[in-house]
Amino acid sequence: MSGNSAYVPxxxxxxxxQTAISMVDGANGRLVYQGYVIADLAQEMSFEEVAFLLWEGRLPTRAELGALSAELASSRQLTQAATVALEALxxxxxxxxxxxxxxSVQGVEHRLARPSRPLAIHATASFPTILATFHRKRMGLEPVKPRRDLGHAANYLYMMNGEESSPEIVRALNTYLVLLADHGMNASTFTARVIASTESDLTSCLVGAIGALKGPAHGGAPSAVIEQLEEIGAAPDAEAWMRAARNRKVKFMGFGHRIYRVYDPRAKILKEMCERMNPQFFALAxxxxxxxxxIxxxxxxxxxxxxxxxxxxAGVLQAIGLPKEFFSPTFAASRVAGWSAHVLEQAAHNRIIRPQSEYxxxxxxxxxxxxxxx
Amino acid sequence: MGEFSPGLEGVVAAETAVSEVDGANGRLIYRGGYLIEDLIPVTSYEEAAFLLWHGELPNEKELDALRQQMSRARRLKDSARKTLMAMEPSxxxxxxxxTVVSAQGASQALTKPTLDEAVALTAVFPTIVGAAYRRRQGKDPLQPRDDLGHAANLLWSLEGREPEPQKVHWVDTYLVLLADHGLNASTFAARVVASTGSDLTSCIVGAIAALKGPAHGGATLAARNMLDKIGSAENAERWLTDAHAKHERFSGFGHRVYRTYDPRAKILREMAKTAAPDLHRTAARTEEVALKILHDAHPERPNATNVDFWASVVLTGAGIPKELFTTIFATSRVSGWTAHVLESLSDLRIIRPASRWIGPEPGRKPLQLAKR
Structure with missing residues (x-):
């Protein structure tokens, strides 16, 4: 059946x-969370505060932040079934x-539950545990139990490494998590909203979003940046390599965006951090x-x-000490805050998302x- | 930028040759241009899946090869089986x-979706659904049967006994009827995931997640639950009149697309007479009364029995427990989902719509924590 409008690829x-969670103002190079420009949030706020902001539409009071941090900290354990599944992979x-x-296992339910903020908190709390436990399994190391006294970013690094990271490293990961927590109607967020629109559960929405983020056209490219820089090797060789690569139609990794007409405000902040934290990477990059x-x-x-x-x-996450295979999953550990905020928003003003196709x-x-x- | 159309209603989001819902004329067309009512008498589920994947019906040799390939792909990997057994039976x-589809499809490196993966995924659904059901019953999951067709193996996986040919026929017909249906929410979810260059398992996991919603795949169970509450043909008028007075929705009625009787519902309605004679009597009376009440309330709206209504009756007759209805729907639709993903690869472009900002004016300054 022909649609009412022409097909737009x-x-x-x-x-x-329609959303009040975040806005990408591409023309002016602004990313806005609930009215706040990202540059005003990135250096000052913890990931927990920003997650609260995305879920609630306002910044938390000290008491609210304390309650949220405590709830996140007490929700970091995996269920028995999730532990077995993780071990089996x-x-x-x-x-x-x-x-x-x-x-998906961690969020299984016996009866369908509507998406809620407590469920969003539980899901968000579990991502670092899953990633750190799997990282340690890959390295042949025993898992490390989460620490309730650490914040979200600090605990993630503690569980990965088995020791606390320096405040500077924790702050850097926190800033990364804040910067990536939401970004308008990208493909994974849209996937989460399509799933939410059928009145499905929150875990289903998040699992779908992870699947979308996995695609190289979306979240899959940060490790590719490192790989390309490794191929280029050293700054003096860069131009020759890149011009030759271009002749072979090789894509430059880390460039191109459909929306921003000026420099991505997140890239600007990450560039400064990268220069400070990872000078070797920065020199080449x-x-x-x-x-x-x-070119x-x-x-x-x-x-x-x-x-x-x-x-x-890529340079910031490398300086933080994350293996490149964990760049995209760490992106997910940030974006889960935004995904769940969008699911809550969709559920509150729902209509099933079912466009038409042209036969x-x-x-x-x-x-x-x-x-x-x- | 255009107007916001809630639910993207009327927005064309893909070009497809996999299927077409011609709502105005009450036609469902499967790939190759075949009307659903023409396919039902001549095709098994495996043939319909082949059609959706290839665009042509298979000849005997091709069909035989597909059946063998599916038989070989019915077993779970060790990690998927352990994941399955780790979950509580309820x-x-x-x-x-x-979850188990996700674990079964977990791989070392990202790969582009392939037809072989589509066949393997489709083949393994009955194994998972059967195991989930048997564990609910406190029984052990069964090994799949290599010698049975898809529908028969599905029934075997649930019941652990030689399935009756009639039940196999009803289930097979249901599976063919539900295998694809244009750009519904789960198929669209699969296509959005595919558009990022992700793998086939991720697309199918996303589609299962969407199908789970009561507004989508959960509708068959809702229809059966309503019939259970009504209980008998004699009780239909009173129950529906009361429910309507309380502004309750009738499950199994209403569809955004069809302006005439859904062609799948028509086939299932006929089949329900033999598949579940008692429930058919209740359902037929329920339909008659419900359509009259709906017509009186909204004479301008079209006839609106949907496929879920009659599917709930036929699946009941085939011995499928109602808590499995949505998973059986998924077991059918996975061939359509995979066909859509494979089709989309030929012209992959990330699906990333715009959003309209309805939040506060950008640029307000955040207060320090201590000042809030």
Whole structure:
């Protein structure tokens, strides 16, 4: 059946939802959470405060923040079934598949429950435990029990490494988690909202979102940035390598974005952090960025400057000490706050999301019985 | 940027040749251009799945090869089996399905969706659904039967006895009828996940997650629950009149797309007479009364019995416990989901709509914690 409107590939420019959670103001290079510009939140706020903001629409009071932090801290244990499932998955499994599977077990229910803030808190609390436990399994190490006295970012690093990280490292991870916590109607958030629109449960929405984030066109590229920089090797070789690569139609990893017309505000903050925390990475990366932007500008002078959030994320996450296989899952551990906020918003103003398709197959005809099909 | 259409109603989000819902004429067209009522007499579920994947009905040799491939893919991996056994037996069967499919498809490296993966995923659903059911009954899961067709193996996995041919026929017909239906919410979820370049398992897990919603796959169970409450043909008028007076919705009625009788409901209604004669009597009277009440209330709206209503009767007759209805729906629809994902690969573009900001004016300054 023909739709009321023409088919727009990728739904580009089509409004998929109304939201008060975050806004990407691409023209002015602003990312806004509930009215606050990201640059005003990134340095000051804990991930817990920002999660509260996304869920509740306002910043918490001291008492509210204390209550939320305590609830998150007490929800970090995995269920027995989730522990068994995590143990059963082979150590060489893609961590995103582990996350998808274990989040699914952790959230199983006996009766359908409506998405709620307590459920959002529980899910958000479990992501670091799942990732750290699997990381240690890969390394042949025993899992580390979560620590209730540590904040969200600090506990994640503690469970990964078995020891506390320095305040600077914890602060850096916290900033990363704040920066990535929401970003308008991206593909994984939209997936979560489509699932929520059928009145399904929160875990189902999150599992779908993880599946979408896994795709390289969405969350899968930060490790690719590191891999490409490794291939390039050293700053003096960068231009020759990159021009040759371009002739072979190789994509520059960490560049290009559909929305921002000016420098991504998150990339700007991460770039500064990267320069301070990971000078070796920064020396090569900043050179590669400069060359990439020059080449991309030569090819398409009409297109805007386009370093994306993944490019310097890679250097920051590396400095934090996360293995590159855990870059995308850590992105998920941040974005779960935004996903669950969107699910709560969708559930509160729901209508099933069921667009139309344009049929491009043959005209109706009669089937031939099996015996007569040559 | 255009107007916001809630639910993306009327927005065209994909081009597809997998199926077409022609609501105005009450037609469901499967890939290749076949009307559903023409396929039912001549195709098994395996043939319908082949059609959705390939765009043509299989010949005998191709069908035989597909059946063998599916038989071989029915077993769970060790990690998926352990995950299955770790969950409490009373876990929602849809959550079992979502989780075990995720574990079964967990892999070392990202791969592009393939037809072989689609076949394997489709083949393993009955194993998981059967195991979930048997564990609820306090019984051990069964090994799948290599010598049975898809529908028969599904019944075997539940019951552990040689399935009756008639029941196999009813289940097989149901599976063919529900295998695809345009761009519904779960199929759309699968296509959105696919659009990021993700793997097939992630797409199918997302689709199961969407199908679980009562507004989508849960509707068959809701219809059966309503029939259970009504209890008998004699009670239908009183029950429905009361429910309508209390502004309760009638489960199994209403559809956004069809303007005439849903062609799948028509086939199932006929089949229900032999599959479940007693329940059919209650259901037929319920339908008659419900349509009259709905017509009196909204004469401008079309005839609205949906597929869930009559599917609930036929599945009951085939001996499927009602708590499995949504998982059986998924067991059918997985061939459509995978066909859509595979189709979308030929012109992959990330599906990322815009959103309209309805929050506070950007730029307000956050207060320090101590000042809040």
């Amino acid at each position: 990728g739904l580009e420019g089509i409004i998929g939802a 082979p150590a060489d499994t893609d961590p995103m598949d582990v996350l998808r599977s274990v989040v 900043s050179k590669v960025e400069e060359i990439a932007l020059t 991309l500008h030569e090819e398409h002078p009409e297109r805007p400057q386009s370093t994306n959030v993944e490019f310097y994320s 491009i197959g043959p005209e109706p005809r009669k089937p031939v019985p099996l015996a007569e099909r040559g | 876990t929602d069967p849809m959550d079992v399905l979502r």
